[in-house]
Amino acid sequence: MHLYTRSAGEGVPVVLLHAFPLSSAMWLAQREGLSALCKVITPDLRGFGGSVLGDEEPSLDVMADDVARTLDREGVDRAVVGGLSMGGYVTMALCRRHPDRLMGVVLADTKASADPDQARANRERIAAAVVEDGSAVLLEEVLPPLVGRTTAERRAMVYGRVRGLVQSAPPRAVAWAQRAMAARPDSFDTLRGLKVPALVLVGEEDGLTPRGDAEAMVEAVPDGRLAVIEKAGHLSAVEQPEAFNRALAGFIAELAGRAQLGG
Known part of the structure; x- marks a missing residue:
């Protein structure tokens, strides 16, 4: 698992897991914006970015175990772990396994329900198509709904990135994931x-995992809170990084305060 870490001090360790079909590069604004507050760890999930795919059968559990090994290598016992879209699925697998x-x-911009x-059939179709024909199907079908209306219409540089x-x-x-x-x-x-607090974030314009999915997750967790990121779609951390970082920083500060109080 290829790893990017940014820290200006100790602080609460925070692991951020990227969306499909991106890489840890999507977290650049979080690594830069939150480094003064916490240790930010942004691994490439297997096969993406600089990481090795390996020979294991496709499974989110395999990815979750990778994350646990990343914590071991970083010398981190416990961390705030979060993910966007596919990264959220891996986070929930980690909740079960570790x-x-x-x-x-x-x-963030994810859901707890199964496909x-x-x-499921559409995922298999895309998996087969990308292996056969390359990125064409990703650019034609997967890319457009990843960003919200505001980004598509007004933020050409973000869309291009x-x-x-x-x-x-x-x-x-891509096929494995x-x-x-x-x-x-x-x-x-x-x-x-879940025995720990949870922050659920959703882009106001997210059409893939809309606000209803986020609200259902908040209702399910014993200690949850919801943040809606305005003028953002499915990739809220990339489309509106300042708002995303503010919400995440507030959550981290809350957890740090609880830790100081022994709660």
């Missing part, structure tokens, strides 16, 4: 059993 490693959970049959990240995704990793996501279980029971 709950003792968590100080808090961040779920219905039609969505996202397009570049999508275009550079390795085909085998699609199959891993298609096989994921419903995670609402996982959220109901």
Whole structure:
């Protein structure tokens, strides 16, 4: 697992897991904007960015175990772990497999429900197409709904950056991740059993995992709070990084305050 870490001090360790089909490069604004507050760890999930895909069968559990090993290598016992979209699915898998490693959970533009049959079939179609024909299907079908209306109409540089990240995704990793996501279980029971606080973020213009999905996750967790990022779509951390960072910084400060009080 290829790793990017940014820190200007000790602070609360925060692990951020990227969206499909991007890489840890999507977290640049978070690494820069939050480094004075916390240790920011942004790994490339297997096959993406600088990481090795390996020979394991597609599974979010495999990715979650990778994250736990990253914590080990960083010498981190417990961290705030969060992810956006696919990264959120991996975070929920980590909640099931390694709950003792968590100080808090961040779920951004993601959902706890499993894929219905039609969505699973579509993931398999895209997996096969990208291996056969390269990034064409990603640019035609996957890219457009990743950003919100405001970004598509007014933020050409942001859209271009996202397009570049999508275009550079390795085909085998894309196929592996699609199959891993298609096989994921419903995670609402996982959220109901969560023992740590959770922050759920959603872009106001997110059409892939809209506000209703975010509200359902907040209702499921015992200690949850919701932040809606205005004028952002599915990639809220990339489209409106300042607002995203403010929400995340507030959550981190809350957790740090609880830790000082022994709560």
